[in-house]
Amino acid sequence: MEYEEAKEKIVEGLKKKKGKTKFYFNDLAKILDEKPRAAKKLITKMIEEQVLEYWSSGSTSLYGLKGYGKQAQAEEKE
Amino acid sequence: MAKHKTPLLDQLETGPWPSFVSDIKREAESRAKNERNIEYQIPQDVCEDLLGVLELSFKQGRTHWKHGGIVGVFGYGGGVIGRYCDQPEQFPGVAHFHTMRVNQPGGKFYTTKFLKDLCDLWEFRGSGITNMHGSTGDIVFLGTTTPQLEEIFYELTHNLNQDLGGSGSNLRTPSDCIGQARCEYACYDTQALCYNLTQDYQDELHRPAFPYKFKFKFDGCPNCCVASIARADMSYIGTWRDDIRIDQKAVNAYVGGELAPNAGAHSGRDWGPFDIQKEVINLCPTNCMRYEDGKLDINNRECTRCMHCINVMPRALRIGNDRGLSILVGAKAPILNGAQMSTMLVPFIKVEEPYDEIKEVIEAIWDWWMEEGKNRERLGELMKRQGLQKLLEVTGLKPDARMVQEPRANPYIFWKEEEVEGGFERDINEFRKYHQR
Numbered sequence: 001m002e003y004e005e006a007k008e009k010i011v012e013g014l015k016k017k018k019g020k021t022k023f024y025f026n027d028l029a030k031i032l033d034e035k036p037r038a039a040k041k042l043i044t045k046m047i048e049e050q051v052l053e054y055w056s057s058g059s060t061s062l063y064g065l066k067g068y069g070k071q072a073q074a075e076e077k078e
Numbered sequence: 079m080a081k082h083k084t085p086l087l088d089q090l091e092t093g094p095w096p097s098f099v100s101d102i103k104r105e106a107e108s109r110a111k112n113e114r115n116i117e118y119q120i121p122q123d124v125c126e127d128l129l130g131v132l133e134l135s136f137k138q139g140r141t142h143w144k145h146g147g148i149v150g151v152f153g154y155g156g157g158v159i160g161r162y163c164d165q166p167e168q169f170p171g172v173a174h175f176h177t178m179r180v181n182q183p184g185g186k187f188y189t190t191k192f193l194k195d196l197c198d199l200w201e202f203r204g205s206g207i208t209n210m211h212g213s214t215g216d217i218v219f220l221g222t223t224t225p226q227l228e229e230i231f232y233e234l235t236h237n238l239n240q241d242l243g244g245s246g247s248n249l250r251t252p253s254d255c256i257g258q259a260r261c262e263y264a265c266y267d268t269q270a271l272c273y274n275l276t277q278d279y280q281d282e283l284h285r286p287a288f289p290y291k292f293k294f295k296f297d298g299c300p301n302c303c304v305a306s307i308a309r310a311d312m313s314y315i316g317t318w319r320d321d322i323r324i325d326q327k328a329v330n331a332y333v334g335g336e337l338a339p340n341a342g343a344h345s346g347r348d349w350g351p352f353d354i355q356k357e358v359i360n361l362c363p364t365n366c367m368r369y370e371d372g373k374l375d376i377n378n379r380e381c382t383r384c385m386h387c388i389n390v391m392p393r394a395l396r397i398g399n400d401r402g403l404s405i406l407v408g409a410k411a412p413i414l415n416g417a418q419m420s421t422m423l424v425p426f427i428k429v430e431e432p433y434d435e436i437k438e439v440i441e442a443i444w445d446w447w448m449e450e451g452k453n454r455e456r457l458g459e460l461m462k463r464q465g466l467q468k469l470l471e472v473t474g475l476k477p478d479a480r481m482v483q484e485p486r487a488n489p490y491i492f493w494k495e496e497e498v499e500g501g502f503e504r505d506i507n508e509f510r511k512y513h514q515r
């Protein structure tokens with residue numbers, strides 16, 4: 001899949017999911033309908049371009065659209 | 079005078095063991111005095127507030143730490159764990175209290191200079207409190223603020239020549255025993271393999287895309303000093319496939335009392351004269367040893383390399399010469415379904431650079447787990463859910479009796495049609511001739 005197309009799919013796909021701002025890697029791979037390794041290349045680029053950002057509890061990692069969600073607002077402020 | 083009264087914490091200092099409370103108080107005091115005139119980059123009283131918030135938690139029986147965060151260093155999804163206090167007015171010193179995990183050196187070999195540099199950096203830009211080491215093996219820096227993260231990362235990578243470790247759903251910082259650097263039991267160079275895989279799998283270490291955490295641990299022999307068999311999703315345990323080398327003269331020196339058993343480790347008390355029958359032969363888990371007429375015999379085909387006899391008589395018994403490692407998979411701590419030890423997957427593999435054979439196994443497992451693993455499912459849980467047979471299929475490994483814990487531990491082997499000579503097709507009329515309905 002082309003990067004731009006993947007980006008569009010992810011941004012749209014994640015905005016559609018109401019009430020949730022953090023997602024597992026698997027959720028993103030599903031939206032892209034790609035195997036994990038291929039999906040990872042695309043998603044890593046979205047992190048580099050700051051379309052997406054990581055969230056970590058320490059034990060688990062999640063992904064979100066940059067700047068979305070309560071936590072992002074709270075942390076940005078500080 | 080302490081900033082907060084901490085009667086509950088103070089009680090923890092009264093026991094016989096060293097107390098983390100005393101350690102934090104000492105650091106608080108040293109920061110308050112600041113004899114070296116450090117320009118602290120985070121609040122000077124961070125340690126006082128840490129004690130304060132912990133005391134409050136003990137009093138109320140609830141935590142005041144918020145769970146997780148988006149903070150990190152650019153491009154890395156692991157290594158930094160965001161921690162915020164939910165009582166920042168009362169305890170401003172720990173309003174931000176992020177953890178940083180730093181990759182420990184191989185075998186945990188430090189120079190005093192490196193240790194000092196680490197501590198100086200952490201005094202200057204963090205709380206000064208460390209955990210050496212976390213259970214994965216990392217150097218853990220406890221407590222700093224968001225603006226310090228990139229600064230510390232820069233200093234670590236540019237001047238201390240060290241990287242952050244793993245956290246979250248990625249490959250965790252691989253850890254290894256001291257291995258051939260100091261230990262004669264090491265069956266392979268743990269540090270070389272650990273370093274090579276750490277470098278090769280940088281992407282897996284820093285950019286989380288696994289269902290959950292994944293740990294590599296490297297033990298040079300079955301003594302398992304880094305507990306790989308109990309804690310790693312993939313345990314690499316040194317072993318040999320020829321015979322234990324026996325020096326009969328030295329065996330008799332142990333029997334005669336000239337050599338101290340266990341290299342003198344239990345000499346603090348008089349246990350009486352060494353009794354080879356009781357202390358070695360009878361404790362061999364496979365009953366494969368015999369001592370008769372001053373001669374020790376080992377039936378090596380039955381030996382499981384448990385290390386017991388070698389540990390007791392290291393001068394007399396040595397690991398074999400044809401060495402390699404075993405790969406075991408699926409250990410984990412008890413979050414779901416209780417703790418699990420790892421399961422034998424590759425009984426013996428030679429350890430030779432560039433380790434391609436080992437990497438093939440690793441990558442086949444990752445492909446399977448990344449596709450089939452549920453969110454927050456460890457490899458060991460996926461193995462239970464889909465079965466060892468599935469794991470053998472994805473890794474292309476042949477079943478082997480050594481993978482079975484005991485006879486009938488897993489009798490549910492399902493055959494596929496292509497594996498059965500002649501297939502499954504049968505003539506029902508022919509069958510009925512012999513079997514009534």
Ligand code: SF4
Nearest residue numbers: 255261264298299303
């Ligand atoms: S695991 Fe074995 S080789 Fe490694 S340090 Fe321990 S005893 Fe030595």
Ligand code: SF4
Nearest residue numbers: 362381382384385387
């Ligand atoms: S290593 Fe363990 S199993 Fe092997 S001979 Fe020694 S005690 Fe027996």
